[in-house]
Amino acid sequence: MTFYTYDYLKNSQSNWQYGRIIIISLLAVVFILFLIHYLRNRMDIKYKDLSIIVATLLLLVLAMQYNDFSAIQSSSKQTGQITSTVKQVAERLHVRPKTISVNSTNVNANLMVKTPDGFYRVDYNPAGTGFVLERVELDSQSNIKVEEAE
Template sequence: MDFYTYQYLQNNQNNWQYVHIGVIIILVILFIAFGIRYLKNRWDVKYKDLTIIVGVLCLLIVGIQANDYTNLRNSIKQTGQVTQIVQQVATKLKVKPQRVLINATQLNNTTNLLVKTPKGYFRLLFSEDGTQFVLEKIQLSHPEIKIQED
């Protein structure tokens, strides 16, 4: 079972987005460079073809990025909810949020959230509307825990 630290939840939301932005910037620079090169040498058809290929790749990557952006917004929202839950659990148990580990990075309706603290393991039981929760102390038999930390 994987548990995630508070720091991991805060830091690992946007790492892959920088790679996508870097790829888009490189493709746009190549598109401009091949376009300028083609305009200088109109008789050299290979620059025209390269400009078209890079332009299509730019459109494809931007389309994928737009789709990923909506998914990223949902993911950030859900991860933000998980970090808020960690803060609330820490407040209720009177420990620092950095000492609280949780077994999910995103919330969904079927998630059975478990929390590991210095005071033991707890299960979060949510109300029907999902705005409130109750902490139930549990005992894990044979806990095989991997901690994902930043």
Template sequence: MTFYTYGYLTTHHNTWQYARIGLLIALLVVFIGLFVHYLRNRWNVKYKDLSIITGVLLLLVLGLQINSLVSLQSATKQSGEISATVQQAAKHLKVSPSSLSINSTSVSDNLLIKSSQGYYRLDYNTDGSAFILEKVTLENPKIKLVKE
């Protein structure tokens, strides 16, 4: 079972996002350079073909980037919700949030919280506005802790 620390939930960033932005900027610079070179030398058609190919790649990466940004926004919202849940549970258990770990990065049923005091199960009410902490005992726990 995998548990995520509070620090991981609050600082987890997608590094591929930055690589895609860098690739997008590099393709844009190459596209502009090739297109300008084609406009200067209209007799050389290979620069026109290369600029079209680069433009198509640029549009493809841009589409992937937009799709990734939508996914990242959804994941950030879910991570914010679970971080708030960990903060509320820490307040209820009278410990700091950094000492807690949770078994999911999004709010769902059957959430478990690992604390220095033991393991707790979170049961949400039907509309998800409140929860109950119930102390549980895990049989043969095989815990993997994911930190920052």
């Protein structure tokens, strides 16, 4: 069973989003530079071809970004929900959120929490607005792996 730390949950989604923004920005800057260089020297056709290639790459990356936008939004919302759940569990158990790990990156019915005191199952009410912590004992603790932030 894999558990994810609070820091891992907070940092895992944002890194890839920043990477995409950096790639799009770099492609836009390179496109503008090639276009400006072509407009200054209209006889040099290679900069026209390079600017067309970079513009095509830029449009491709923008299309992929637009396609993944709803998935990224949903993922960010779920990450926000699970991190707020971790904070609430930490408050109830009187521990810091950084000492808690959960077995899922999104809120679901079988959410398990690993704390320094032991393992807890999170039972949500039917509306999903509140939860109860139930202490559990796991049969095999040798199969537990904890994913931490880098």
